[in-house]
Structures are given as C-alpha cells and as structure tokens.
Amino acid sequence: MTEFAFRALPWNILFGIGAVERLPGEMDALGLDRALVLCTPGSQARGRLIAEQLGDRAAGLFANARMHVPATILDEASRRARDLRAKSTVSIGGGSTTGLGKALAARDGLDNVAIPTTYSGSEMTAIWGVTESGRKVTSRNPGVVPKLTIYDPELTLSLPARISASSGLNALAQAVVNVATDKPSPISSALAVEGIRTLARSLPCVVAEPSNLEARSEALYGACIAAGALGVGSTGLHHRLCHTLGGTFNTPHAETHAVLLPHTVAYNATTAAAGTRKVADALGVADAPRGIYELAKELGTPTALGQLGVDERDLDAVAEIVVRPSFPNPAPVTIDRVRALLQNAFRGSPPQRV
Numbered sequence: 001m002t003e004f005a006f007r008a009l010p011w012n013i014l015f016g017i018g019a020v021e022r023l024p025g026e027m028d029a030l031g032l033d034r035a036l037v038l039c040t041p042g043s044q045a046r047g048r049l050i051a052e053q054l055g056d057r058a059a060g061l062f063a064n065a066r067m068h069v070p071a072t073i074l075d076e077a078s079r080r081a082r083d084l085r086a087k088s089t090v091s092i093g094g095g096s097t098t099g100l101g102k103a104l105a106a107r108d109g110l111d112n113v114a115i116p117t118t119y120s121g122s123e124m125t126a127i128w129g130v131t132e133s134g135r136k137v138t139s140r141n142p143g144v145v146p147k148l149t150i151y152d153p154e155l156t157l158s159l160p161a162r163i164s165a166s167s168g169l170n171a172l173a174q175a176v177v178n179v180a181t182d183k184p185s186p187i188s189s190a191l192a193v194e195g196i197r198t199l200a201r202s203l204p205c206v207v208a209e210p211s212n213l214e215a216r217s218e219a220l221y222g223a224c225i226a227a228g229a230l231g232v233g234s235t236g237l238h239h240r241l242c243h244t245l246g247g248t249f250n251t252p253h254a255e256t257h258a259v260l261l262p263h264t265v266a267y268n269a270t271t272a273a274a275g276t277r278k279v280a281d282a283l284g285v286a287d288a289p290r291g292i293y294e295l296a297k298e299l300g301t302p303t304a305l306g307q308l309g310v311d312e313r314d315l316d317a318v319a320e321i322v323v324r325p326s327f328p329n330p331a332p333v334t335i336d337r338v339r340a341l342l343q344n345a346f347r348g349s350p351p352q353r354v
C-alpha cells in the first residue's frame with residue numbers, strides 16, 4: 001500500500017424519494033432560518049414552492065441564478081439578502097444555483113442548504129467560483145460546502161433527457177479523472193469507481209425513459225459520489241480545458257465536459273495506464289477513451305467542439321491559455337499535444353493517443 005493523505009469534507013446528506021418534504025424540520029434541527037431561496041429564472045415555480053414550504057423560515061426568493069456565477073448576479077443576490085436580513089440560503093436547482101449559494105457563503109458567510117436537481121455535483125465539492133470580465137476565478141474553501149444537501153430523485157424527473165445526458169457526463173468526468181491518474185488517492189478512487197459503474201449503468205436508462213424513478217435515483221446517487229470523489233480528490237488537464245473553454249469562450253458547461261472527456265482520458269492513457277484500465281473495467285469496456293466516446297454517442301450528447309459554437313480559429317488561443325500556468329496532470333502538458341487533442345475534439349473524431 002502506498003502512502004497517502006486524506007482530508008474529509010463536512011458533508012451532511014439526506015437522500016431519498018420525497019426527502020425534500022423534510023426540509024423545514026431539518027432546517028430547524030440545524031438552527032437555520034431566514035433563508036433566501038435561490039433558483040434560476042426557469043425554475044421560479046419550484047423556488048416559490050420551497051419558499052412556501054419554509055413559511056416563516058424563508059426570508060424571500062432570488063430567482064436570477066445564472067451559469068458560472070457572474071459577479072453582477074452575486075452582487076445583486078448579496079444586496080437582496082442584506083435587504084431581507086437573510087441569514088441563510090436554500091438553493092434549488094443545478095450547479096448554477098448551488099454555485100450562487102456557495103459564493104454567498106464564501107462572501108457573506110450565509111449558511112447554505114442545497115437541493116440539487118441536476119447531476120452537476122457542485123454541492124459535494126469545496127470549489128466555488130465567480131466570473132468577471134470573461135474570466136472564471138475558482139477557489140477551494142471547505143466553508144462553502146452546504147450545511148445540508150437534500151437529494152430527492154423525484155425533483156430530477158423533469159430534467160429533460162438532453163440535459164440529463166450531458167449533466168450525467170459532467171458527473172462521470174469528476175469520477176474518471178480521479179481514477180485515470182498516476183497518483184490516485186485510494187479513498188477518492190473508491191468513490192469514483194462506484195460513481196463510474198453507477199452512472200454508466202443508469203444514464204442510458206434515464207435517457208431512454210426519463211420518468212423511470214429507479215434509474216433517476218441511481219443516476220443521482222452516482223452523481224453524488226462521483227462529485228464526492230472530486231471533492232476529496234483532484235483535477236488536471238480535463239478540468240483546465242473545460243474551464244478555459246467555458247470561462248473564456250462561453251461554451252456550455254456540461255456539454256463541454258461531455259465532448260472533451262474521451263480525448264483527455266486518451267491524452268493521459270499511457271502515463272496513467274493502470275488507472276485507465278480501472279476506468280475501462282468500471283465501464284465494462286475494453287478501452288476507456290473509446291468506451292466513454294461510445295457512451296456519449298449512445299446518450300446523444302454533442303461529440304464535437306464545433307457543435308458547441310467553438311471557432312476552429314480559436315483553438316491555438318485555447319491551447320496557449322491552457323498551458324500557460326503549470327498544473328498537476330499525469331502526462332506532461334505540452335502545447336503541441338494539447339493543440340492536437342483540441343483538433344480531434346473539434347472534429348468529434350474518435351479519441352486518439354496524441
């Protein structure tokens with residue numbers, strides 16, 4: 001057994017069909033009140049229901065959460081919280097809403113509760129970020145991990161198959177990068193392998209039959225532990241590429257993960273050979289990059305950066321931004337190899353060991 005270090009995160013999770021009904025009692029038990037309910041403009045009806053359910057425990061509703069937490073939106077939410085004398089937040093929605101709750105926790109010290117309705121898994125990590133002038137700046141701070149996360153699979157039944165598929169591959173990426181590595185942390189890897197198995201089994205069922213509650217439950221559990229693996233694990237080239245494309249070139253978050261994952265796994269496959277084999281085993285395929293590529297095709301997610309609005313003429317700039325700071329990654333990060341990876345991903349070609 002090799003030596004390792006491990007630091008846990010303060011997760012407090014309630015998982016179950018109908019679990020959202022327990023929100024008021026759980027908030028009382030934790031001593032949380034005057035909650036500002038957060039949601040996206042498209043989920044206002046759901047946000048209102050949560051505020052009604054909370055009754056006197058709710059301070060109000062902020063229904064303007066946006067992808068990647070724009071600094072202007074954070075300011076607006078912070079002002080609303082102050083005006084309403086809110087002492088906590090309850091985020092109901094995907095990673096965009098959870099991200100706003102985490103940013104308010106970091107900036108204003110508001111205790112946060114998360115009720116995730118996608119597979120982004122943001123609630124399981126200490127990573128929070130804000131986007132300003134086209135740049136997303138992220139930090140890690142265990143204090144932003146929600147004081148309580150309620151996973152209720154029923155809330156995911158309304159998530160369209162297309163978003164479920166790409167969000168599910170976003171979750172898969174969090175697990176895969178913590179197995180297909182040359183320096184796996186054993187605890188993070190154990191969570192990740194279980195996450196890969198569960199997601200690979202459930203996502204095709206979710207997409208084929210979005211109202212299948214059993215498949216929805218499995219996918220949400222898979223997303224929870226995959227993100228847990230990331231929360232106590234690490235990131236590398238894959239996340240660096242996704243954040244560069246999302247932050248600077250405004251590509252959609254989950255779809256960017258879906259397109260890039262087969263290519264980034266292929267990039268590291270020789271250096272992280274044992275870990276990459278473990279990913280293949282968990283997926284039940286012979287070759288991990290090819291298996292992920294085929295899974296994405298089966299789920300119907302985009303397979304080419306060209307489909308996400310990326311301009312081929314920007315690929316040189318993306319490669320330059322990605323390699324500029326040094327960051328840990330199994331295989332050395334060189335501009336020529338990253339540029340070749342981007343070209344394959346742009347075309348949507350099957351992954352190659354560039």
Ligand code: NAD
Pocket residue numbers: 040041042043066067068069093094095096097099117118119120121122123125126127128129155156157158159160163167170253254
């Ligand atoms: P999202 O939160 O923007 O949700 C996508 C869309 O789906 C939104 O329009 C939302 O209103 C809608 N939606 C959400 N749940 C729904 C449901 N059950 N039914 C119907 N519609 C629903 O997207 P996302 O992919 O969940 O999150 C992306 C954001 O999360 C990005 O900003 C990303 O950076 C962040 N993220 C952070 C971490 C982290 O560890 N910090 C991890 C993953 C993602």
